[in-house]
Amino acid sequence: MSNxxxxxxxxxxxxxxxxxxxxxSLAGCTTNATDSTETANETPENTSxxxxxxxxxxxxxxxxxxxEEKEEEENLDxxxxxxxxxxxxDGPIEDYTKAFPVHQEFNAPATVGIVSKFVGRSDxxxxxxxxxxxxxxxxxxxxxxxxxxxxxxxxxxxxxKPEDTAIHAEEYRHGHQxxxxxxxxxxxxxxxxxxxxxxxxxxxxxxxxxEHPVKHSFSAGDAVIRxxxxxxxxxxxESQRDLEELGFAVTTLLAPYDDFDExxxxxxxxxxDGVANARHGSRINDSEEFNPYATQRRYFIEFTSPEYVKxxxxxxxxxxxxxxxxxxxxxxEVTEERIRETLQWVNDRGIEVMTxxxxxxxxxx
Numbered sequence: 001m002s003n004x005x006x007x008x009x010x011x012x013x014x015x016x017x018x019x020x021x022x023x024x025s026l027a028g029c030t031t032n033a034t035d036s037t038e039t040a041n042e043t044p045e046n047t048s049x050x051x052x053x054x055x056x057x058x059x060x061x062x063x064x065x066x067x068e069e070k071e072e073e074e075n076l077d078x079x080x081x082x083x084x085x086x087x088x089x090d091g092p093i094e095d096y097t098k099a100f101p102v103h104q105e106f107n108a109p110a111t112v113g114i115v116s117k118f119v120g121r122s123d124x125x126x127x128x129x130x131x132x133x134x135x136x137x138x139x140x141x142x143x144x145x146x147x148x149x150x151x152x153x154x155x156x157x158x159x160x161k162p163e164d165t166a167i168h169a170e171e172y173r174h175g176h177q178x179x180x181x182x183x184x185x186x187x188x189x190x191x192x193x194x195x196x197x198x199x200x201x202x203x204x205x206x207x208x209x210x211e212h213p214v215k216h217s218f219s220a221g222d223a224v225i226r227x228x229x230x231x232x233x234x235x236x237x238e239s240q241r242d243l244e245e246l247g248f249a250v251t252t253l254l255a256p257y258d259d260f261d262e263x264x265x266x267x268x269x270x271x272x273d274g275v276a277n278a279r280h281g282s283r284i285n286d287s288e289e290f291n292p293y294a295t296q297r298r299y300f301i302e303f304t305s306p307e308y309v310k311x312x313x314x315x316x317x318x319x320x321x322x323x324x325x326x327x328x329x330x331x332x333e334v335t336e337e338r339i340r341e342t343l344q345w346v347n348d349r350g351i352e353v354m355t356x357x358x359x360x361x362x363x364x365x
Contacts, residue, residue: 078287078363081350082316084323085359086110087254087276087297090144091118094329096130102339104137108346108353111276113144113254116242124330128246140355141248142276145256149235150174151268152259153226160184160218165210166199169225172206173257175199180231184214186223191216224263232267240271252276252356258297265293274360276324283312285322290363295356297324301338302331310345317349322363324356 091114120127150173158168175198193210200206258280274292
């Protein structure tokens, strides 16, 4: 199989980061990975005398400015005790009603991954007023694509025959995007088909249903299903444009379903400076080797325990590392109290809380 067809599963295996399969639907931007394996920017003419005075004044001003410039440069260094970025997914109203008030208690910002088509869609989702309140308080708006669009290529786990209208792949995420076009390719042959919906009769047998047969044979393990280049550009470009038209600076991406691979990487850097969850399986990013397109994120309430989170925070503080902590605030287990205690642990260890945009400015070399 050619290198460019590597899928997320193989990439994560190569780097030693584990991730589980996942429950899906919109809340399916989560995975079922647990912490069981963690350790974890008109002048009047002057006389000669005036010019001399002006030069002296400029020299003095320059001297006065030098310490300020030096101080500003020092502030761009990673914090001695490390930093954490809280990243909340999707943009549900709970980000505003549940997470935001608790963060305000600690004067701590966060990053929210916003699906641009969901803004103000119903009372279940944050609207423009809510997002403006967050950014006024120092929060960052990050793109989560136009409509929670999977950006990865998924390897076929069953052969596809010419007459087939169902594609069985390692993930079935594309089945949630009815009406969009997918590409099935093995690097030599490619076909594009419109998605009819999600198929299968059980969670263990879900498939991507196509409007028409593939009319070509594709072998499991050699072929992938993915969005073609034009739709990848649209999902990334239109989300950024929509959010910027609302008045927000959008420079980072939160990848739906925690799925980011070589196919995603072909397009994302054209629009974004970094990805909050390019790799899933650890919360800790080394300060000396931080790559904003390989950011590691893991949840801090879902699929974990307080012991593992505190263990990781200890390591972040000891190493001066960058931690990226995720959560879906709409989930019942993500309570105000669990958010508050995590922020208190961060505060107790002297770890600085920042947005992903600021983390990239201070940690990326």
